[in-house]
Amino acid sequence: MIKIAVIGCGFFARNQLHAWAGIEGAEVVALCDRNKARLKDAGDSFGIARRYTDAAAMFTEGGFDVADIATTVPSHRALVEMAADAGKHVICQKPVAPTLTDARHMVKAVERAGRIMMVHENFRWQSPVRAVINALRGGAIGTPFFGRISFRSGYDVFSGQPYLAEGERFIIEDLGIHILDIARALFGDAERITAETRRINPNINGEDVATMLLRHKSGVTSVVDCSYATKREPETFPETLIEIDGTEGSLRLDAGYHLTIQNGDRNETLDVSPPLLPWTGKPWHNIQESVAIIQRDFIACLRDGKQPETSGRDNLGTFALVEAAYRSAAEGRCIRPEAL
Ligand code: NAD
Ligand code: 89V
The missing domain is CATH 3.30.360.10 (Dihydrodipicolinate Reductase; domain 2)
Known part of the structure; x- marks a missing residue:
């Protein structure tokens, strides 16, 4: 079973959570959002018990293979680099970064970690x-x-x-x-x-x-x-x-x-x-x-x-x-x- 942590529980993440629920061999095991109300709503709706308001704390505790980043663009670079440092595979929503320079750094960080990065370009x-x-x-x-x-x-x-x-x-x-x-x-x-x-x-x-x-x-x-x-x-x-x-x-x-x-x-x-x-x-x-x-x-x-x-x-x-x-x-x- 591939274990997934979803970061960002806003407007679009609900689609990602519904989709994960129907994919065999994948399971969302942790959720993160700085907004407590959104975190609770998503956690309760999809029955996910492990919940974090701080992504760094979630990466420290670990226990998952993939970070699925569904936040808006200002947070993408920091979260992708955190995931790479923790040795996780990454999915990052589009637009991947605020600038091309940021995007290049993010791709290199995940490649250096020997992990797979996908941009959610659906x-x-x-x-x-x-x-x-x-x-x-x-x-x-x-x-x-x-x-x-x-x-x-x-x-x-x-x-x-x-x-x-x-x-x-x-x-x-x-x-x-x-x-x-x-x-x-x-x-x-x-x-x-x-x-x-x-x-x-x-x-x-x-x-x-x-x-x-x-x-x-x-x-x-x-x-x-x-x-x-x-x-x-x-x-x-x-x-x-x-x-x-x-x-x-x-x-x-x-x-x-x-x-x-x-x-x-x-x-x-x-x-x-x-x-x-x-x-x-x-x-x-x-x-x-x-x-x-x-x-x-x-x-x-x-x-x-x-x-x-x-x-x-x-x-x-x-x-x-x-x-x-x-x-x-x-x-x-x-x-x-x-x-x-
Ligand atoms: P949103 O504002 O509704 O949700 C983002 C959530 O991320 C918020 O709940 C916010 O509290 C949380 N968040 C932000 N920074 C955080 C951090 N550092 N740690 C933890 N939580 C954090 O935004 P949205 O409309 O769901 O969009 C999210 C992303 O999805 C955007 O990049 C957007 O472009 C993309 N999107 C993609 C599609 C598509 O078809 N691929 C469609 C719509 C939106
Ligand atoms: O798909 C998207 O990225 C959405 C929308 C369809 C509204 O442009 O933000």
Whole structure:
């Protein structure tokens, strides 16, 4: 049995706790949150007796293999380094760190400890997105040359996650990071990126619209566009819409989780809707299901001694794109993420 300690019992951790409860061979044995009420609520709801308000005390007592860090970004570096010092495997929520320098230190710390680090970058594991990845990797439309990955919504994300309205940065750091990661999963690393940002909602501090143009090393050109200022019906939160052109055909993941693949005489539309699990609810079920999928994959990786797809090291590539996008928007020029 792989024993897990979850740090952070807030808004999103409940999904992680539900998911762990359904994964064979994994068990949450300890919980930590600085907020006593949240700690009690999560501990009581999921029947977890070992509870800590201080992560250092939890690491000192030990008795677990994996630290699953579900706190917000300011605490990530200290907690990941604590986990590495204690010789634990680590899962860290996105965004992995406040800066690329912090992220690099964190990845090195876990590698030095000889342990596995995964960033909880779950959007590429959403079942509709995975259907696109599998179709593309399986050669369904030949070699891709163009892609658009789009997330546009007017959904109120601020009521559940008030901190999203407070930061100087918003949509690229919180949501664009997922969509850029999907672009990497589909087309590989990017050699350059250009970004334009806007703030439409006057009640938040950061940008809520971002339009990014990427040139991938594979030769693919992709457009990654994100908005939380888009008022439209039907509201598609939290769907990522995708279109890809390839040398032999094209594919589209349209609203309502319809995947259309065209190649010569083949023209089929598949329903790739994520299933509703007993603990998930619309419209979040798409994201919630992917939490269970990525956590299950992490356990399989630990068993097989493999690096997860979204390892700490891999995620440096996604995080560099986030940093490059902000710099591009600020300086009005194209940025090479590898130069950061
Ligand atoms: P939240 O504020 O609701 O919860 C965070 C919890 O962590 C709080 O209860 C807080 O008391 C606790 N905490 C903070 N620092 C701590 C520390 N040093 N020690 C112990 N406890 C500490 O935040 P949230 O909305 O649950 O977001 C948590 C993370 O999950 C963020 O990084 C966010 O970006 C990410 N998130 C990911 C997804 C996804 O799909 N992958 C979706 C939503 C949120
Ligand atoms: O998935 C996330 O990271 C969330 C949200 C969907 C609201 O952007 O913060």
